[in-house]
Amino acid sequence: MVESIRELRKICQIVKHSKFRESKFHWLKWNFYCRLSIYITKVFLKLGISANQTTLCGFFAGIIGCSFFVFGNPEYWIVGILPLYLSRLFDAADGEIARYNKTASATGTYWDNMCDISLDSFKFACMTFGIYSIFHEIPVLIFGFIATTYPLVSLVSKLLAYKLELFTKTSVKSSNTEKSKKQKFFGYGYIMFGTFIALFTILGVAIIDLLIPAVTIPFIGGFNARYAYVIISGISGLIMTIVRVYKIVCKG
């Protein structure tokens, strides 16, 4: 028999989050994901669904959510956020199931990360098509390509450094005072961009577009809030990646 919600929380959630207690954004994750995900965990444990299958459920929910972004209408975007949010919940639940069943493994993490990263770029690809269906301009596609590839390139830039074992030297130095703070800040910034804030930003941007019609700007053409979101996330991600690569190459 599966334990009550309170017991499950102790087994599945407290273990992991005791480490993250001191972080600034802990409450966000706690309130928006962990509060609800435990119910999914309970249902899935009753049904006997494994952690990897949960990840797959989350992946499909994400694909469905992203598919809504293909349409130009902002109302569809708002609807699409719901499955996307659900997929984040599944994402939190799969770790909990793995912890409950004690099947947490590197392979599971691998599968989880692969699903995450493909959803991330698929989301931007769908958004590009949605915005392109409104404006029919080539710059939309260019920025769309940038936004789609930047999460992948930035991940590769990190992983490649791991593979070539560049991080082993720096991590010893940075365990001291200032640098670790800075690194922490960047780490949480990435988490914010990746999961928490992205959904709210999309929601906000879609609502803005619902209320304010698209503006025509000379040289650029049609412009609305969602287009701005794609541009900003693409360019900022790209610049961050370039800066990181530059830093790694300079410091070795």
Add this chain to the structure above:
Amino acid sequence: MIESIKELRKICQESKYGVKNPFWPERIFYRSISIYFTKTFLKIGISANQATLISFFIGVIIGGSFFAFGNPKYWIAGALMFYLSKIVDRVDGEIARYNNLASVAGEYWDDMCGLCIGPYRMACMTFGIYGLFHAIPVLIFGFIAVTAPLFSRISNLLAYKLELPLQTLVNEDDTKTKKSLKQTLSRYVGLSFESSISIIVAILAVAMIDLYFNVVTIDIPLIGSFMINARYIYIIFYGVSILMVTVFRVYDIIRKGAMPNF
């Protein structure tokens, strides 16, 4: 004073593999030419990282941009520029070996630059084809072709980072009979896709075909009619095949819980 070409070859090229590069296309197409670039660059005093940057600019800014035009002649020019950038890409390693400055950071820089060229090239190709046909499926296949090589790279690197154990061969017999054949086959298929020579040859061939043949329109009942030319087929094939290989690899890794040995 810088040594003669023959001496330079000994210092920069043969030291890497012991005697000679065992892979013959590499030797004939790249290393035979790249040594002259190395000599000029050494004379001017360009460092290895700067050589990487030069190759990046030739490949990306100039070579890749040629593909954004619909005309196949531009594609042929782009493929030649791409070839040039690949030659200069060999030069940086040789300079580093000559100066005894070969480092992991240099390798990282080299890899990152090499990585960016592929997606950029495919993106430009997509724009070129889209300029011809103005059909949405082109964009869809373009997105697949742009992201698939990156996915394939991530699927490898993530396995490294999470330190999944290396796959071990079950029997000693397997290495001799079946598995070795399968592995060599997959290795050659991989080479034909990933190695830059075959990419250049494929782009050249595809552009030549388009130069002489007209666009074909294919009618599929219920779905509609599509315009197709050789370059479009190349993009579709490239993206979908790499995506399939990646999906199979990820499936393999998850099922066995171990990294395949390449």
